Amino acid sequence: MKHIPVMLKEVLKALGDLHGKRVIDATFGAGGYSRAFLEAGAEVIAFDRDPNVIPDTDILKSEYKDRFVFVHKPFSNIAELTEIFDAIIFDLGISSMQIDIPERGFSFRENGPLDMRMSEIGESAADLIENLSVQDLAKILRDYGDIKKAGVLARILKNERPKTTLELKNLIHNSKDVAPVFQALRIAVNDEMGELEKALSAVPDLLKVGGKCICVTFHSLEDRIVKNTFREWTSPVGDPRLPIIEEAKFKSIKTEVPTEEELNVNLRARSAHMRGVIKSY
Template sequence: MAGRGGSDSDAAGGPARHLPVLLEEVVDHLALVDGGLYVDGTFGAGGYTRAILDAADTRVIAIDRDPNAIRDGQELVASSAGRLRLVHERFSRLDEVVEAEGLGMADGVVLDIGVSSMQIDEGERGFSFRRDGPLDMRMSSEGPSAADLVGKLSDTELANLIYRFGEERQSRNIARAIVAARAEIPITRTLQLADIIAKVVWAKPHEPHPATRTFQALRIAVNDELGELARALEAAERVLKPGGRLVVVTFHSLEDRIVKNFLSNRAKASAGSRHMPALAGPAPSFKLVARGVVDAGEEELRRNPRARSAKLRAAERSGAPAHPTGDLDRLLPPLPVADARSRR
């Protein structure tokens, strides 16, 4: 999966080399056991899946919403001696996938969040602000595209979206520029949009491309990435057996905040005080096995600079029932007031 940031970034990610980030740390925190069943919710190029299959006598159910990833993964399926099942689906439905496969509950779930290197490399997918292509950004080629959002949203709606999902301080200026440009000609190409943004947001040579945050915001919105992540965490909670491990690798603060809040909530017991007894509530469904975040080491950073923004969090499933669903809103970042004055 592609990391974010860096002056040579592409589609909010460094130049992709199909190198799985924090691979050793992921395998270590999954605590693989022979005969165990593991779910790779973000198959991508198959790096984590291959490592899980190689490290122990495991079975893997791998999931990806991108049909190209499913197509390209068939060689690994064929070489797995029946230990790998590759499923075209959203990872937010991973519990339904596992149930449909009829292999029992999982010993581990790994999620690597973000856009994959293959998607960035293919200009026609519309993720890249350095490669010209249709302004698409849909991982599954379904639903509204980035061009639809850019062409239809009001300047206020665009500013809110760019501020919320891109954390872009110039969101209002960018939104105004987009609305003014589309009044002259429809915005349908990636480089067309990148050029519009570059005229509004100035970046020094060592800083990320001016369009980085806006492209990230559009991609997240098009694919409902944060909502998918929140639902996937709940699905993992339902599918993991007691003692099973959840390992999540994120690349920017919005994703990491959701994972942190989810695990903190699920690992917390209802607390009372001397004056008030503990309130009745769900028992902790996870215990943290990685305190805080795990970052890439110096050797990996030398080998793969895009790993610098990667953060790993891990937890182990308890024997308590899964918490009630339906509280996703508290996991998602609140919509900020993006029409506050933008500052250079």
């Protein structure tokens, strides 16, 4: 199924008038956000590390010519950009296309190779289980999946070396742990937290005064990184007991969650949060 953009209405409202604005869409996916930004008159640079999105980027390139540029790289590479922008948007996580194709190995509902690589290069989830120590694997399951008996499960995985999604699922005895284990491995395979931290640290210097950064998050770990980073940027700098305090560089944009109306048509929006900041000087 083609990915339905999540919270697009709220994102567009938070961004305001986009005519002539320069926007980074850090997560192209099926291009729903990029297309909406282009239709609103923006110039868009889009990033995605998944090679499967390229045909959709070609369609936008032919429609919008040099108003649309696609960079087939992880979004932490925004740090290499030398211009400044009016808006930077992250719509995190995976797309419906990624989860729906069993051969990509993201889904525990259908059998496929235990892959989970968004970029289709580097170590797969099966490689990770093969190559990590029991301790490191347990840490991933604990930190990214909140798995209680992570050590026990890590040892089982190391012994059994699952190569398919179904083999992995069958090794997880507590059915409540299946989704969190898949999530934990996916986060580790794609270094999702590292990518987000690196990209966010580049944002302040890439935004013009008045520029906005908007993030749509889907699970508590990425949401915490965004929330804490934005809190730091929107807090005054210095010791509050001393007279000289530097005013915060950013102001918050109101956090939003999906409407009932959206949830009725797109269940995948259910855990989404939209957070944003605007650069004040």
